[in-house]
Amino acid sequence: MALPPYAGAGERAWYYGFRFFCGLVFLFLIAPILIIVPLSFNAEPYFTFTPGMLSLSPDAFSLRWYEDIFRNEQWIQAVQNSVIIGVSATIIATALGTLAALGLSRPFMPFRTVIMGLLISPMIVPIIISAAGMYFFYSNVGLAQTYPGLILAHAALGTPFVVITVTATLVGFDHSLTRASASLGASPPTTFFKVIVPLILPGVISGGLFAFITSFDEVVAVLFLSGPAQTTIPRQMWSGIREQISPTILAVATVLICVSIALLATLELLRRRNERMRGIRAA
Amino acid sequence: MADVTMERPVIQTADGVPLKTKLRVTTRNNRLKAFGLVIPLLAFVLIAFIFPIGSMLLRSVDNSLLPSLLPRTAAALQEWDGQGIPDEATFAIFAEEMVAARKARTIGRVATRVNFERSGMRSTFTKSARRLAKVEAGPWKEALIKIDKKWGEQGTWTTLKVLSEPLTLTHYLAALDLKYDDDLSIVSEAEDRQIYVPLFLRTLWVSLGITVLCLLLGYPIAFLMATLPVRISNLLMILVLLPFWTSLLVRTTSWIVMLQTEGVLNDIMVALGLISDESRVQMIYNMTGTVVAMTHILLPFMVLPLYSVMKTISPSYVRAARSLGATPATAFFRVYFPNTIPGIGAGSLLVFILSIGYYITPALVGGRTGQLISNLIAFHMQKSLNWGLAGALGALLLGGVLALYILYNRIVGVDNMKLG
Structure with missing residues (x-):
């Protein structure tokens, strides 16, 4: 929406004023990330830019907080736990969620709205209520403070994202393809793996990524359900923020930002691949 | 006449079964197949999620x-x-x-x-x-x-x-x-x-305030992205999506780093001479901290639905209005704005639903005055151990959220929810 050459002074001022305001909003969105990355290289244990950092003197920067992550037993344990719990929960959520999405997309699905509502509920219910409910239940069945308990809890919280993304991929799925495959003699499993899976794979992977990030970033259920042995990265950051912020947290945060950039790039690639495969031209 | 209908031959399939019966069987089999695919997840969610929450809510009336x-x-x-x-x-x-x-x-x-x-x-x-x-x-x-x-x-x-x-x-x-x-x-x-009713009201007001802030900040940038060429708007989209994908705790940490009294923002203001070194502003561990951090976290949830609605509005509508003599303001408010109302509804409801149940950010940056209803539920769960009261507060909160969700589902449809 470029400014037309005949625009008057008022229109011109409004145009640049609007752009300036938008610039400020974008700055607001990105500022926390822009601030935290350089501060994580601070040589001093402060949370502000030292004069040395501002004059770009090499002595003011260091990697000591990154080394700290690898020396600290608790952080190493937290990273391991986050990966174990995140990956296991993602596998459960993706497998169950994909199957359910396949069922929900069939034209003959009974009680579709009610079932969809129930399956989406972990995303809707405020997390504090979910965590409190699961705390009582998992304590009663002896799953509190265990890995399986946390994995099941995180799997439940992650399934809605898989269901939503895979269902979205299946909109416009051509069911005659499966019939064609069957009429050419493929058994149902062959049809599933050779025809259906390649077509819905982008949706499954992005749903899985959502489920993984949900678990990877989840702290409230962990607060209620985990024992000292199941501390995850967010749990460790939580206690770090509550007790005393050490710049190690900033280093961890920077690493997590890199992880989210990688996830974002993967999702974008998947989206483009999905559009290509289904013949949708990029708008 | 009755005889004629009696004599009409029943259409049969090749194996001699009436077509109607066959169709009924096939339909039933299809239903069962579809249902069978959903059963594992449905059972899992019911056992691992719905049942625990239900039994926790029952504690609110249990008096045994x-x-x-x-x-x-x-x-x-x-x-x-x-x-x-x-x-x-x-x-x-x-x-x-x-x-x-x-x-x-x-x-x-x-x-x-x-x-x-x-x-x-x-x-x-x-x-x-x-x-x-x-x-x-x-x-x-x-x-x-x-x-x-x-x-x-x-x-x-x-x-x-x-x-x-x-x-x-x-x-x-x-x-x-x-x-x-x-x-x-x-x-x-x-x-x-009186603690709880004022806190419920405060949660509602704060959520409403955050929703309005998100709308005021999100509408212009969604508009800008929808009208710029795709190449540039995709770049700007990264600025919206990157915070969206960044860990919540990372973002909360950086707001603490920015807003605390010895933090970046206060340092900048002191360096610019806006405030003196002694009168640094307390911007975190109070309601300001909660509102700023939550607005930042929830802003993408407003921008994404707005953007996807605005993308579908043809620019020729506004051009037509202008060519018929409307001023830019009239063209915007009479033609463009009404077309974006579905996006406003979707984004606002989503932000509002998410913010009334928010826990983590108020707990970390809210201090004493910036707490919301979720934090009090957590307090009764973990500190005072008054689980019945926690259940009752939770049931009231959940009731409100579900009512809003049903509204959201009516207006937007959960299938159309945009995830990134």
Whole structure:
């Protein structure tokens, strides 16, 4: 929406004023990330830019907080736990969620709205209520403070994202393809793996990524359900923020930002691949 | 005429089954197949998620503690009419069960439960049980009143009567700042003891404020992205999506780093001479911190639905309005803006739903004044251990969220929810 050459002074001022305001909003969105990355290289244990950092003197920067992550037993344990719990929960959520999405997309699905509502509920219910409910239940069945308990809890919280993304991929799925495959003699499993899976794979992977990030970033259920042995990265950051912020947290945060950039790039690639495969031209 | 319809041949499939029957069987099989695919997840969600939440919410009406630990007293008090104080027989049963409960070491649980309803009763209970063990014989009414005057008050006994019913509304009353009066009528709490209704209202107002802020900040940038060439708007989209994908705790941490009194923003303001070094502004660990951090976290949820609606509005609408003589403002408000209302509805509802149940950010940056209703539920879960009240507050919150969600589903449809 470029400014037309005949625009008057008022229109011109409004145009640049609007752009300036938008610039400020974008700055607001990105500022926390822009601030935290350089501060994580601070040589001093402060949370502000030292004069040395501002004059770009090499002595003011260091990697000591990154080394700290690898020396600290608790952080190493937290990273391991986050990966174990995140990956296991993602596998459960993706497998169950994909199957359910396949069922929900069939034209003959009974009680579709009610079932969809129930399956989406972990995303809707405020997390504090979910965590409190699961705390009582998992304590009663002896799953509190265990890995399986946390994995099941995180799997439940992650399934809605898989269901939503895979269902979205299946909109416009051509069911005659499966019939064609069957009429050419493929058994149902062959049809599933050779025809259906390649077509819905982008949706499954992005749903899985959502489920993984949900678990990877989840702290409230962990607060209620985990024992000292199941501390995850967010749990460790939580206690770090509550007790005393050490710049190690900033280093961890920077690493997590890199992880989210990688996830974002993967999702974008998947989206483009999905559009290509289904013949949708990029708008 | 009837004969004609009788004689019409029934259409059959190749194997001689009537087509209608065959169709019914096929449809049923298809339904069963579709349902079979959903069953595993449905069972998992029901067992691992819905059932736990349901049973936690049941705690809000559960009142079985007193009837199970002091069964005969509870039975006697259920009979009592609530006028004055109970008779000698009830006192005798009560005294006997108190001594037994002390031996069984369950008196503490009873005392804690009663104390939630009537503060100060914990010590009365433990003291009375201890001294009663030494009293040989009645009259028990006099003995108990001698130990503590509170046993002569009607309110003490009406409280116990309320706690003798197996189901109760006391937690819901407490969650709404109401209580049973001494004569069992429902009255509101004293002004200075009202906590929950003001907190609910504050949560609503804060959520509304955050929604409006998100709309004011999000609408312009969504508009800008929707009207710029795709190449540039995709780049700007990264600025929206990157924070969206960044860990919540990372973003909360960076707001602490930016806003604290020794933080980046205060340093910049001091360096620019806007404020003096002594008068640094307290921007975090209060409501300001909560609102700023939550607006930042929820802004992408507003921008994404707005953007996807605005993308579908053809620029020729506004051009047509302009060419017909509308001023830019008229063209915007009469033509463009009404077209974006579905996006505004979707984004606002989503942000509002997410913010009324928010926990993490207020807990970390809210300090004492920036807490929301979720934080109080967590407090009753973890600190005061008043699980019934936590359940009642949770049920009220959940009811509100579900109502809004149903509205969202009507307007937007959960299938159309945009995830990144």
